Amino acid sequence: MSKRALITGITGQDGSYLAEHLLSQGYQVWGLIRGQANPRKSRVSRLATELNFIDGDLMDQGSLVSAVDVVQPDEVYNLGAISFVPMSWQQAELVTEVNGTGVLRMLEAIRMVSGLSTSRTTNPRGQIRFYQASSSEMFGKAAETPQRETTLFHPRSPYGAAKAYGHYITRNYRESFGMYAVSGMLFNHESPRRGQEFVTRKISLAVARIKHGLQDKLSLGNLDAVRDWGYAGDYVRAMHLMLQQDAGDDYVIGTGQMHSVRDAVRLAFEHVDLNWQDHVVIDADLVRPAEVEVLCADSAKARDRLGWKPDVDFPALMRMMVESDLAQVSRENQYADLLLTANW
Secondary structure, three states: OOOEEEEEOOOOHHHHHHHHHHHHOOOEEEEEEOOOOOOOHHHHHHHOOOEEEEEOOOOOHHHHHHHHHHHOOOEEEEOOOOOOOOHHHHOHHHHHHHHHHHHHHHHHHHHHHHOOOOOOOOOOOOOOEEEEEEEHHHOOOOOOOOEOOOOOOOOOOHHHHHHHHHHHHHHHHHHHHOOEEEEEEEOOEEOOOOOOOOHHHHHHHHHHHHHOOOOOOEEEOOOOOEEOOEEHHHHHHHHHHHOOOOOOOEEEEOOOOOEEHHHHHHHHHHHOOOOHHHOEEEOHHHOOOOOOOEOOEOOHHHHHHOOOOOOOOHHHHHHHHHHHHHHHHHHHHHHHHHHHHHHO
């Protein structure tokens, strides 16, 4: 019997890569979506014939209980979140509801359906294994570099604080109810599917548009901010591996290599033979109220216990993203030309 997986946030970058990976492993995959009119559902449209969708909302406990009860999953991957960190200062309460309390609601749904400490019959397919998408933003003003599973948290945004709550409540349910619950403390991971509001994708798309003569300048904030950036396709493999171990645990996932925003800019512009200094301007309004200066992962535990390592390095990742956006911008230009011709 093939395994069943339920993914929240399936229309996001990580959700789409994870769905592809699990399908390649022979899973039956369900994606939790908030209604059939989800505008980002097109991201996984190429998998539509293989995916199943079920309605649910991380802000609605009843819908989560219903979804888990109907799907009867072997594995639940909670990737659903408001993931753009700067937004968390403008909508702190909403981000906390989704990224923090939403984790609690999903854990409660699994607990109730599994019959843990209740009178209900246990899940006929066995123990449900739960993956929580924790974040390097929990480390924030890092107490040490690189950061590992034992590094103290010091979040510097409402997003990071909410993720820290989700992380701790996941551990609490593992220790309190014996639930198989895992937190993956993933450092920044990017891809051509990244939203355009994120800095790496903002850079790659701007480079493509500048190369095609559609814009001239790229506005950025702090070029000196340093991150450990990896490829999302590599990181979803780690998520899956975490749930295949004998017992649940927490893992840091990253490349262990630090790069600045300036490095990302330079690599992207060099790929199209342009000088970044001719096009990049600094906008003070884009600097975070409390900046996270240095994040770098120590993934020794994941490498040792999971046998995981990243395949795509940062220069290759930036080239991949620029190439994808060059193709996208070219297609958009061709489509616009066809419309003009048709309307003429």
